[in-house]
Structure formats: structure tokens, C-alpha cells
Amino acid sequence: MEFRETLLSSFRTLRSHKMRSALTMLGIVIGSGALVAVMSMIAGLNQSVSAQFQSIGTDIISVSKYPWIQMGDSEDFRNRKDITLADAEAVGRLPSVGLMAPNIHTRRNIAYGGETVRYTLVTGSTAEYETIDNYLVDSGRFITNLDDDRHRASVVLGADVAEELFHLRDPLGHDIKVGGKRFTVVGVMEAKGDIFGESLDDLVIIPITTFQKAFGRRRSVVIDCSPADGVSMQRTMEEIRQLLRIRRQVPRNDPDDFAINTQSDLVSGYNALTGVLYMAMVGIVGLALLVGGIGVMNVMLVSVAERTREIGVRKAIGARRRDITLQFLVESVILTGLGGGLGILGGSAIAFLVKAATPLPAAVTPTAVILAASFALVTGLTFGVYPATRAGRLNPMEALRYE
Amino acid sequence: MLIELEGLSKIYEVGTQEVRALSDINMTVAENEYLAIMGPSGSGKSTLMNIIGCLDTPTEGSYRLKGQEVGSLDDDELAEIRSTEIGFVFQTFNLLPRMTAFQNVELPLIYGRAARKVRTDRVWETIDAVGLKDRAHHRPSELSGGQRQRVALARALINQPSILLADEPTGNLDSTTGEEIMQIFRQLNQAGNTIILVTHEQYIAEHARRIVRLLDGRISSDTVS
Known part of the structure; x- marks a missing residue:
């Protein structure tokens, strides 16, 4: 048939x-x-x-108290010591480390005039954060070492925050309230867009020293850094590991009580x-x-x-x-x-x-x-x-x- | 000789019992004969028809069709013979209900692997011959009993078989329509077709020129009128 x-x-x-x-x-x-x-x-x-992943960059090492991907006992994580700004500075001084930007985070309300943006991410960091974490300034400038050294109340606004507080006006030079404290806008960042429905532009960045003065020191610092020229990721990570084990007095046979994260972990x-x-x-x-x-x-x-x-x-x-x-x-x-x-x-x-x-x-x-x-x-x-x-x-x- | 049956028997096993449906049948049928097989139910006439129609094979003896021994063929070889040599007409018409008259008539050609163009021409020709040209695209359910049996006849004839086998072809028809169908059989026989009719009705059998009577699986009489 x-x-x-x-x-x-x-x-x-x-x-x-x-x-x-x-x-x-x-x-x-x-x-x-x-x-x-x-x-x-x-x-x-x-x-x-x-x-x-691409926004993170393949050569970024991010040291934090907790790993990015947690598998195991969270009880153990909670008892870990905070990473301090001094730890970060020590890491920054390692010869195998190139750029280093310590950063700490909290969430606060941001206000200007009658407008308030609630529960926004406030990041305290240094000038290097701009390069390492890939932020682009749209107008004005990023925070500088001088801001940091002098504990200046300078703030760089994420695109969303600038838009919501100032609409079409120019925010540069205006004073805003971050968690009730007065800060002066020195820059506005380019919009980065959304990931998983969460805007990457709903944040403000202030100098890390100012952050600690305004919102307290009792927060674990995240150390973002990249290897120095010609040094492998592996070697840099190993040196950071040894340094932090000594500084945090981790007994010889105990596992690390901190996490070194990279994009490849993700x-x-x-x-x-x-x-x-x-x-x-x-x-x-x-x-x-x-x-x-x-x-x-x-x-x-x-x-x-x-x-x-x-x-x-x-x-x-x-x-x-x-x-x-x-x-x-x-x-x-x-x-x-x-x-x-x-x-x-x-x-x-x-x-x-x-x-x-x-x-x-x-x-x-x-x-x-x-x-x-x-x-x-x-x-x-x-x-x-x-x-x-x-x-x-x-x-x-x-x-x-x-x- | 078209059909030669020699010492032909068919034995069924029903449970542990052997049932002899046919015993030692010897018979020949020549080309262009018009033969009726008669007998009461259980006499073996259906079994004989099935064997002649290559739907079943004999347990003993020999069946030669056009000189070829058929008893030892396998399924597909039998299918081939049914396709080329045999045309069946059933009491209940046995048309495929989801197909039109045209498609029913065409089916044997499809199984016979005829080309499309050839098929269409042949189907129209054959459907015309049974007088159903204007009903060709109706389904069986839209046709009368007589019309259905004509479609079945056209289907049986389409491959120009050596033998037309009809099992109680008028059994489901009223007498007028039955008579019409018998007229077509007569014409077909006059045109050179060999026809074997299985019936238990005397007046139907009388259309044939030769009547073979079966009783208990044996030929009890074989008369030519």
C-alpha cells in the first residue's frame, strides 16, 4: 500500500x-x-x-564572610568573625594583588525635598570600586581617595535613585539624606539595567570611611580585588588565603572561616x-x-x-x-x-x-x-x-x- | 483447470476435540463456470469457500489454483493470490464505513500497488459498470443495501480476478434487490467470469449452472443443470 x-x-x-x-x-x-x-x-x-556573569568579570576575586553559593551548615557560618577594613588593607598590600576595593553594604531610606526612596542599597567603598565592579559615571565623578581620607559626606547616585529623587533636574551639588544623614551628590552613574527583575541602579555609593562613621563599624567587609599584572588568579587567591588565615588565627588543620569567591564558582x-x-x-x-x-x-x-x-x-x-x-x-x-x-x-x-x-x-x-x-x-x-x-x-x- | 481440489480435508481442534469441517473433498472448477455451493449450516460450505478464497489452508490434501499448489503458501503469498485471483462478495457487504464508495472500490488496487492514474480510471470504469457513478462519493451509510452490494461487487471485480466468490450475497437484501444482484452475476458470468456462490437458498442456487451440495463436510451431490 x-x-x-x-x-x-x-x-x-x-x-x-x-x-x-x-x-x-x-x-x-x-x-x-x-x-x-x-x-x-x-x-x-x-x-x-x-x-x-559577564558583569562580574572573570578576574575578580571577592573575599567575604560567606560563600556566594552556600552548601553546608549555616550555623557554622553565623559564628564567623567579621572581615575588617584592616584585613582588606592588608590584602591590598599583597604584591600579588592589583586593584582592591573594600566594600560594605546596608539598606537605608534616601530622601531629597519631599521625595523618599525607601530601603535602598547603600554601599561604602573606595575609588577602586568603580573599576573593579565596573561602574560607569554618567555625570559628575565617582568617589575619590580624597573623599575617603577626609571622611567626606559625598555620594554617587544610581540611575534609579537619581531619577526618583530629582526627576529631570540635575542632582549634582545638592544635599540629600541617606539614612537621615546629610550627603552631597558628586556624581550619577549610568544605568546598568535589570537582572532577575531586580534593578542594579537602585543604590548609592559613599566613601567607606564615611559609611563606618555614619552607620557603624560592626559590619563584615567584602574585599573585591584583582590579581596584579602577570600573576595568576590561583596564586593571588592562595596568598590571600594564607594572609587571612594568619590574620584571623585559623588553627592549622581547620577549614577557612571566610570565602574566596570567583566568577567560576558561580x-x-x-x-x-x-x-x-x-x-x-x-x-x-x-x-x-x-x-x-x-x-x-x-x-x-x-x-x-x-x-x-x-x-x-x-x-x-x-x-x-x-x-x-x-x-x-x-x-x-x-x-x-x-x-x-x-x-x-x-x-x-x-x-x-x-x-x-x-x-x-x-x-x-x-x-x-x-x-x-x-x-x-x-x-x-x-x-x-x-x-x-x-x-x-x-x-x-x-x-x-x-x- | 482453474481449481483442482484433491483429497482435501480441514480439521479444527476445538479444545481437545477434533472437528472435521471438510473430509476428502475432490472437485474441479473450470474457467467461466457458475457454481453454487449449498448445504445446511455446519455442512462445511463456509470452510470450503474460505479455502478456495485462500483465507484458510487445508489440513490435508491439495488445492491447485491455475495449476499452482496453494496449500503450502505463507501469509503474504496467500495475500498476493487474494489480491490478484480472488474477488470476495460478502453477505454483510463488509465495506469500510469511513471510506466513500470510490475509496472502497479503489482499495484492492492500492494493495495491488497500481499507479494512481491507472487506479482512478479503473475505479470509475468499474463503478460505472455496476451503475453507481453518481453515488461514488457517498459513504456506505448513505447507500441502500442494494447499492452497497454493488459497491462490494465493484470492489471484488476491480482487480479482474479469476474467481468471484460470493457468500450469501443476497442474504441481507430484499427479494427484488437480491434479484437485481443475481442479474449482475449472470451478466458477469456471461462476460466470462467464473463465479462461485455459497448459499443455503434453493432459488438463489438455481441461478447457477452447477450445484454442489455438502453434508457433514462431504460432497453429497454435484449436479449440472
């Missing part, structure tokens, strides 16, 4: 059992839909995360996370397709039984085994193929909704579509083989007698 005829005939059959076909497809639709949706979201996540942590996501997805999709496939097999067996007489007639007028087998196999593959198609549409729709409604830039990848389609087709083929073979092997005479 020509393949075209087989296809047409299969479509006719499936159309005449719309409800049953639809229900049978459901498992496949869910399986392939989940595959496309999750893969699209992971692709989106990858995209936004890699953008964030990358590997992130990969571990997406790895788990992928495994979960494989599980869900595999299960859905298995259930869907069993459903397909069940329906195909029912269909073979119902159409025993038809099979008998077809054989009586000259159909061979393979004609019948192929017909049922094609039906099963069309069933799962359509299910896969609907799943891909549904999964893509979910991806677009996610993209529209959340900051996650979900993107439907060709890989996801091809994978979902081939899984669906393979399921149809696998679970269709048994019923189709059974149909092909029916004895024509007995099939014709079947009521």
Missing part, C-alpha cells in the same frame, strides 16, 4: 475518534510540552545569568543547579512519555480489537501483513506526532508567557523543538509496534468472522 494512502487512511481513522485520540495524546502533549517549556526557561536562564554552582533541573526534566518528560506511550499502546490495542473485522476485510481484498502493520504503526506515530506538535506549541506558549510576564528571557530553542518532536515520534513507534504487529498477524478468516 502506498504510504500516502496509509497516511490518509490513518488520519481518517483518528478523526473519527476525536475524543479518544485527544485523550490519548494528552500524555504526549504534556511530556513534550514540559520538555519545550523547561528547556526554553533554562535557555533563558542561561542567557540572563551569563550576562550577569558558573559551577549554576551548572550544578541547571544540572539538577535537567535531571528533573528528564524524569518528568520520561514519565509523561512512558505514561503517554502506555496510553497509546492501550488505545491501539483497543483499536485493533474494534477493527478486527476491518482488518479481515482488508486482508481478504489483498492486504499483506506489512500493509496492516504499517497502517497501525502510522496511526500510532501520527497520534504521538500530533501530540508532540501540540506539546511543542503549548510549551512554546508557556515560554512566551514566562518571557512576557517575568524577567526570565525564556527562549524556545530549535534543539528543544527537535528533541520534543523526536521523543514523541519515537514513543509512537515504540509503543505502536506491538499492537501493529498483532494487527498484521491476525488470521484473515477469523478476523472476518469477528463480531
Whole structure:
């Protein structure tokens, strides 16, 4: 029998059992839909995360009390000693360290005139922070060493804060209140944009010495630094580690009571996370397709039984085994193929909704579509083989007698 | 000789019991014969028809169709013979309900792997011959019993088979319509077709020129009128 005829005939059959076909497809639709949706979201996540990683820079070492990615006992973390500004300065003096910017953070209300921006990130740091953490000044200037040395009440505004407090006016030279203290605006930074729905521009930066005077010294300092020219990341990190162990009096065989973070830690942590996501997805999709496939097999067996007489007639007028087998196999593959198609549409729709409604830039990848389609087709083929073979092997005479 | 049956038997095993549906059948059918097989139910006439129609194989003995031994062929070889040599007409028509008359008639050609252009021409020709040109695109459910049996006849004839096998072809029709169908059989026979009719009705069998009667799996009489 020509393949075209087989296809047409299969479509006719499936159309005449719309409800049953639809229900049978459901498992496949869910399986392939989940595959496309999750893969699209992971692709989106990858995209936004890699953008964030790039903003950190590959050669930045960030020493802090807690690791960026925490795995283990948080009780232990809480008892750690704070990192002090003196620690930071000692690190800055290491020959293997190039640039170093200590930074501390709090959240305060910022006010100007009648306007208040609530609970905004206030960062205390030094002039080097501009280079290391990649801030660009839009107007005015960044904080300087002189601001720091003299504990000046200078402040550089993030783009969001400038906009909300001053609207279209020029903030430079105006006095604002940061956590109730008076500061003079010396600069406004360029907008950096959003990551995961959180604006990177909702912050102000003040000299670290001024920060400690205004908001207290009892805060752990984060040490951001880069290796000196010609020194490897590895060596720089090792020297920082040894220095801090001595300064913090860590007993010889104890683990570090501080964390040295790099972008590659984030990358590997992130990969571990997406790895788990992928495994979960494989599980869900595999299960859905298995259930869907069993459903397909069940329906195909029912269909073979119902159409025993038809099979008998077809054989009586000259159909061979393979004609019948192929017909049922094609039906099963069309069933799962359509299910896969609907799943891909549904999964893509979910991806677009996610993209529209959340900051996650979900993107439907060709890989996801091809994978979902081939899984669906393979399921149809696998679970269709048994019923189709059974149909092909029916004895024509007995099939014709079947009521 | 078109059909040669020699010492043909069919034994079914029902549980532990052996049932002899046919015992030692010896019979020949020449080309262009018009033969009726008669007998009460259980006499073995359906089994005989199934074997002649290559839907079933004999347990013992030999069945030669156009000189070729058929008893030892496998499934697909039998399918090939059904496709080229046999045309079936059933009591219940056995049309495929989701297909139009045209598609039903076309089906044997598709299984016979005929080219599309050839198929279309042949189907129209055959459907015209049974007088259903204007009903070609209707489904069986939209056709009367007589029309359905004509479609079934067209389907049986489309591959120009050596034998037209009809199992109670008028059993589901009223007598007028049945008579019309028998008229077509007569014409087909006059045009050179070999026809084997299975029936238990005397007046239907009388359309044939030769009547073979079966009783308990054996030929009890074989008369030519």
C-alpha cells in the first residue's frame, strides 16, 4: 500500500475518534510540552545569568564572610568573625594583588525635598570600586581617595535613585539624606539595567570611611580585588588565603572561616543547579512519555480489537501483513506526532508567557523543538509496534468472522 | 483447470476435540463456470469457500489454483493470490464505513500497488459498470443495501480476478434487490467470469449452472443443470 494512502487512511481513522485520540495524546502533549517549556526557561536562564556573569568579570576575586553559593551548615557560618577594613588593607598590600576595593553594604531610606526612596542599597567603598565592579559615571565623578581620607559626606547616585529623587533636574551639588544623614551628590552613574527583575541602579555609593562613621563599624567587609599584572588568579587567591588565615588565627588543620569567591564558582554552582533541573526534566518528560506511550499502546490495542473485522476485510481484498502493520504503526506515530506538535506549541506558549510576564528571557530553542518532536515520534513507534504487529498477524478468516 | 481440489480435508481442534469441517473433498472448477455451493449450516460450505478464497489452508490434501499448489503458501503469498485471483462478495457487504464508495472500490488496487492514474480510471470504469457513478462519493451509510452490494461487487471485480466468490450475497437484501444482484452475476458470468456462490437458498442456487451440495463436510451431490 502506498504510504500516502496509509497516511490518509490513518488520519481518517483518528478523526473519527476525536475524543479518544485527544485523550490519548494528552500524555504526549504534556511530556513534550514540559520538555519545550523547561528547556526554553533554562535557555533563558542561561542567557540572563551569563550576562550577569559577564558583569562580574572573570578576574575578580571577592573575599567575604560567606560563600556566594552556600552548601553546608549555616550555623557554622553565623559564628564567623567579621572581615575588617584592616584585613582588606592588608590584602591590598599583597604584591600579588592589583586593584582592591573594600566594600560594605546596608539598606537605608534616601530622601531629597519631599521625595523618599525607601530601603535602598547603600554601599561604602573606595575609588577602586568603580573599576573593579565596573561602574560607569554618567555625570559628575565617582568617589575619590580624597573623599575617603577626609571622611567626606559625598555620594554617587544610581540611575534609579537619581531619577526618583530629582526627576529631570540635575542632582549634582545638592544635599540629600541617606539614612537621615546629610550627603552631597558628586556624581550619577549610568544605568546598568535589570537582572532577575531586580534593578542594579537602585543604590548609592559613599566613601567607606564615611559609611563606618555614619552607620557603624560592626559590619563584615567584602574585599573585591584583582590579581596584579602577570600573576595568576590561583596564586593571588592562595596568598590571600594564607594572609587571612594568619590574620584571623585559623588553627592549622581547620577549614577557612571566610570565602574566596570567583566568577567560576558561580558558573559551577549554576551548572550544578541547571544540572539538577535537567535531571528533573528528564524524569518528568520520561514519565509523561512512558505514561503517554502506555496510553497509546492501550488505545491501539483497543483499536485493533474494534477493527478486527476491518482488518479481515482488508486482508481478504489483498492486504499483506506489512500493509496492516504499517497502517497501525502510522496511526500510532501520527497520534504521538500530533501530540508532540501540540506539546511543542503549548510549551512554546508557556515560554512566551514566562518571557512576557517575568524577567526570565525564556527562549524556545530549535534543539528543544527537535528533541520534543523526536521523543514523541519515537514513543509512537515504540509503543505502536506491538499492537501493529498483532494487527498484521491476525488470521484473515477469523478476523472476518469477528463480531 | 482453474481449481483442482484433491483429497482435501480441514480439521479444527476445538479444545481437545477434533472437528472435521471438510473430509476428502475432490472437485474441479473450470474457467467461466457458475457454481453454487449449498448445504445446511455446519455442512462445511463456509470452510470450503474460505479455502478456495485462500483465507484458510487445508489440513490435508491439495488445492491447485491455475495449476499452482496453494496449500503450502505463507501469509503474504496467500495475500498476493487474494489480491490478484480472488474477488470476495460478502453477505454483510463488509465495506469500510469511513471510506466513500470510490475509496472502497479503489482499495484492492492500492494493495495491488497500481499507479494512481491507472487506479482512478479503473475505479470509475468499474463503478460505472455496476451503475453507481453518481453515488461514488457517498459513504456506505448513505447507500441502500442494494447499492452497497454493488459497491462490494465493484470492489471484488476491480482487480479482474479469476474467481468471484460470493457468500450469501443476497442474504441481507430484499427479494427484488437480491434479484437485481443475481442479474449482475449472470451478466458477469456471461462476460466470462467464473463465479462461485455459497448459499443455503434453493432459488438463489438455481441461478447457477452447477450445484454442489455438502453434508457433514462431504460432497453429497454435484449436479449440472
